[in-house]
Amino acid sequence: MQFSAVVIKFISVVFQYGLLFLLLLFIYRTLKYMRQDSRPILDDIYAKTEIVNEQARLTVLESADEELTGRQFVFSHELSIGRGAGNDVVVNDAFASHQHARIVMLNNLYVIEDLGSANHTFVNDKMIEGRQYLQSGDIISIGTAAMEFVR
Amino acid sequence: MNSRMQSAALLLIDIGIMFIGLGILALKTYPEVLLEPFAWAAGASAMAILVHSYILKKGLAADKWIFPIVMFFSSLGIIMLARLKPVLCVPQLRWLMIGMAVMLVTIHLARKFSDIFQYQYILGLVTIAVLCLSLVFGTEIGGSKNWLVLGPFQVQPSEFGKILLVLFLSAYLADHKDMMMSATKKIGILEVPPLRFIAPLLCIWGIAILMFVVQRDLGSALLFFCMAVSMTYMATGNKSYVLIAVGFFSIGALISYALFSHVQVRFNIWLDPWVDPSGQAYQLVQSLFALGSGGVWGAGFGNGHPGLIPEVHTDFIFSAIGEELGLLGCFAVMLAYVLFFYRGMKIAFSCQRDLDILTAAGLSLAFLLQAFIIIAGVTRFLPLTGITLPFVSYGGSSMVSGFIMLGMLLAISAKEKYNGKGKY
Numbered sequence: 001m002q003f004s005a006v007v008i009k010f011i012s013v014v015f016q017y018g019l020l021f022l023l024l025l026f027i028y029r030t031l032k033y034m035r036q037d038s039r040p041i042l043d044d045i046y047a048k049t050e051i052v053n054e055q056a057r058l059t060v061l062e063s064a065d066e067e068l069t070g071r072q073f074v075f076s077h078e079l080s081i082g083r084g085a086g087n088d089v090v091v092n093d094a095f096a097s098h099q100h101a102r103i104v105m106l107n108n109l110y111v112i113e114d115l116g117s118a119n120h121t122f123v124n125d126k127m128i129e130g131r132q133y134l135q136s137g138d139i140i141s142i143g144t145a146a147m148e149f150v151r
Numbered sequence: 152m153n154s155r156m157q158s159a160a161l162l163l164i165d166i167g168i169m170f171i172g173l174g175i176l177a178l179k180t181y182p183e184v185l186l187e188p189f190a191w192a193a194g195a196s197a198m199a200i201l202v203h204s205y206i207l208k209k210g211l212a213a214d215k216w217i218f219p220i221v222m223f224f225s226s227l228g229i230i231m232l233a234r235l236k237p238v239l240c241v242p243q244l245r246w247l248m249i250g251m252a253v254m255l256v257t258i259h260l261a262r263k264f265s266d267i268f269q270y271q272y273i274l275g276l277v278t279i280a281v282l283c284l285s286l287v288f289g290t291e292i293g294g295s296k297n298w299l300v301l302g303p304f305q306v307q308p309s310e311f312g313k314i315l316l317v318l319f320l321s322a323y324l325a326d327h328k329d330m331m332m333s334a335t336k337k338i339g340i341l342e343v344p345p346l347r348f349i350a351p352l353l354c355i356w357g358i359a360i361l362m363f364v365v366q367r368d369l370g371s372a373l374l375f376f377c378m379a380v381s382m383t384y385m386a387t388g389n390k391s392y393v394l395i396a397v398g399f400f401s402i403g404a405l406i407s408y409a410l411f412s413h414v415q416v417r418f419n420i421w422l423d424p425w426v427d428p429s430g431q432a433y434q435l436v437q438s439l440f441a442l443g444s445g446g447v448w449g450a451g452f453g454n455g456h457p458g459l460i461p462e463v464h465t466d467f468i469f470s471a472i473g474e475e476l477g478l479l480g481c482f483a484v485m486l487a488y489v490l491f492f493y494r495g496m497k498i499a500f501s502c503q504r505d506l507d508i509l510t511a512a513g514l515s516l517a518f519l520l521q522a523f524i525i526i527a528g529v530t531r532f533l534p535l536t537g538i539t540l541p542f543v544s545y546g547g548s549s550m551v552s553g554f555i556m557l558g559m560l561l562a563i564s565a566k567e568k569y570n571g572k573g574k575y
Contacts, residue, residue, distance in 0.1 A: 012178040016451040019171045019230075020476060023483040026164045026223055030490055033157045034216055 056103070056110055056151040058089065063145035065092040079103045081142060082115075095119045095143030103134065103149070110134045110151065119143060154215055155207055161219035162203055165226045166196040172230025175452050176237075188233055191244040195229075195251075202251050211258050212561035214498055220491045221557055224542035227484065231471055232545055234453060236464045239545050246547045250554035257558030262566070268506055271322035275351055278315040282358055282375075284308045286365055297368040307548040309362070309371040310539075313517055314556055316355065316375060317382075321509035323351055324386035328505065331387050341391040349392075355379045356396065360403045367413055370466075370524060370538025376400065377520050382513050386505070421534035434461050438529045441474035442481075449477025465544045466537045470529050484543070485526065492519040498564040511563045514556045 058073040073079060073089055081089040084098040091100065097117035103110050113131045114121040121128050122141040134140075138149045169192050177184045199222050206212045225247050233240040267274065285308045290298045299306045324331075327348055335342040343349075359376040362368050380396040407414045416431055424432035424439070437460040444450065457463050457471035473481045495515020502508045518541050528535035539549040 008178050008181055012175050012453075013451075015171050015175045015178070016453070019168060019175065019452050020449070020479055022164055022168045022171065023227075023476065023480055026161060026168070027483050027486050027490075029157075029161055029164065030216060030220065030487075033154065033161070034490070034494070036154070 056149065058103070058140075059148045059150065060089075061139070061146045061148055063091070063093070064143075065145070068092065068145065075103075077105050082117075089147075091142055091145050093143035093145060096145070100142050101140075110149070112140065112149075117142075158207075158215035158219050159200075159203070161216070162200060162222060165219060165222040166199070168223070169196065169226040169229055172226070172452060173233055176230075176233055179453055185237070188237075188240050188244070191241050192229065195244050195247050198248055198251055202255060206255070206258065206561065210565060212565050214494060214561060214564040217491060217494050217557065217560065217564075220487055220494070221542055221553075223487055224484075227472070228468065228540075228543035228545070230452070231468055231543070232464055234475070235457060235468070235471055236545070239464060242547075243545055243550075246550040249547075250550045253551055254554040254558040254561075257555050258562045258565075261559055261562035267318070268322040268325075271319060271326060274315065274319040274322055275354075278312060278319045279354070279358060281308050281312045281315055282362065286361065289366060297362075297366050297371065304547075307546070309368060309375075310546075310548040310552040311555075313371075313374070313378075314552055314559075316378060317510060317513040317517060317556075319351075320355075320379060320382045321506055321513055324382060325504070325506040325509055328386045332389065335389070335391075341394060342389055343391060343395070352379055352383055352392075356399055360407075369414075369417065369534075369536035370528075373524055373536050374517070374521055374538060377524075378513065378517055381516060381520075382509060385512055385516075386509055417534050417536070421531060424531065434467070435529075435531060435535055437461075438467055438470040439531060441470040442530060445474040445477045447478045449473075449475050449480055452476060462537075465539055465546060466525060467529055468540055468544050469526050472543075473530075485522075488519055488522040488541075491515065495560055498560060502563065507563050507566070511560055514560050517556065518553075 055074060055076050056079075058075070058079060060068050060071050063069045068089075068091065075088065079089065080087045080099065080102040081091060081096075082098050082100040083091055083093065083096045087099065097115070097119070099115045100117045101112060101114050101121045103112050105111075110133070111131050112121065112123060112128065112134050114128055123132060123134070123138050125139075125141065134149050136149065136151050140147045140149055170189075173188055173192055177189075199218075203218050206218070207215060212218070229240060229243055229247065232243050285297045285299055288299060290300050290305075297307055297309050299308050331344045331348050335344050337343075356376060356379060359372045359379070362372040362375070366372075376396070380393060383392045383396075384390070404414075408418060420427070420432040420435055424435045426432070428436040441455065441457055441460060445455065449455070452475050455471070455474040457474050460467045460470055463471050469481070469484070472484060476483075492515050495511060495518070499508045499511035499515070502511060521538055521541050524533070524536060525538045525540050527533040528537075539546050541549065541553050
């Protein structure tokens, strides 16, 4: 009898903390899921962009590095940009990070993703947060370099 | 995990809250355990899961998060009632199930009856008629004369008047907003449109003050007034309306303070409840004690003494949450209302017609305002005005009208997905 009373007491204390935990868990989860949900919506960009081909071109319009200026990069699936030598586009610029950003194809659209660079990535002079869809004609700025994205 | 599974996970947390709460109470009375609430709770949970997956699968609602948030309030309400008034737990579960059924009906009907917005003046008249019903035929229950007795049922018309008010205001404002914005005259710092455009609004404000005075239903009056003002502001973006309304409100408040003793009592106990802590301010003082003794972590569910507060199962349920689940529980509830409002506004912003924007924004604002008014009342932030905490407090009228409003909000979200930008 004594033992079962202790067990019941124990379970009910666990439940009481569990209840409080569940209340807070619900709020935490809701916040987390809703945040994912409020990312850019796919259908808007589909309405605006005509999908022409599965190839894109990045043209360097200006850069402190004269060798880079004017070069064109044609790619279809992925393009990495940064100061590191392993990147597809090597930006020799003190303001660029080693692995600065990358452009990947997602659902037949190109997405630019900042890889946590120190000086950020700008699309049409707006700083991007995380990932963003690219449209033909967008100007990407990394450090002193400005590049035009065309597809 | 896709977002549909995520919202199902949230729904499971709600159900977990309900069963853990009932479990704690069952352990308290062990070995005699009432199985009836468990059976009803299982039924309600199953129904919630079915309803949720049905509306998402059929595309009847595009918003996945609002329903789990509402179930969060309902689960919390049910376990608080099982704790405070065990007799009312099963009726509340029954009301919850009726509410979900009514929500489904509303979602279906909302598509067919979108024409009612064209009959805005009829809507306005019906709103006034419903509000006046209780002025004329009202019965006094628990201090305010806002109940209607229909055979075995007691209905609170003001709960349903709230819905009609949102519909009327959004129909009227969507239609007249251009005129109200352009044809204005400058009087001092105020920009005022011709009287005939704002006459319906003045009428609603007048009715609110009448309710305040005759029915002693201070909570609903404040809610109606605030909704009329904020929806007008949302539609026109003209701050003059807010200023005029604040002026009106102050004059009305001063006059009723001078003339009516019940208004004086409410105000005085708010200003200083310690003058008469065991008399007129008893309820408020007990509520403050409850919140204070709860502290940050609460006394633990089932371990407090919320029974000392009169009417704890309706208006004062938030104090009971504060005592037993502490500041953390209160924080969770308040944040959940804000999240609900956020989702509602997100639906509103995704709409393309002014009418839908105003309806969605008005509906979500109604919930937030109602929660704010009563939470502010029981915590002595504002003078106490009795009103239910949406989806949490006990009450059939409040539950059913809440689910009707939820159904309308979900129907608007679905309509946007199909008629609007949605192509996927």
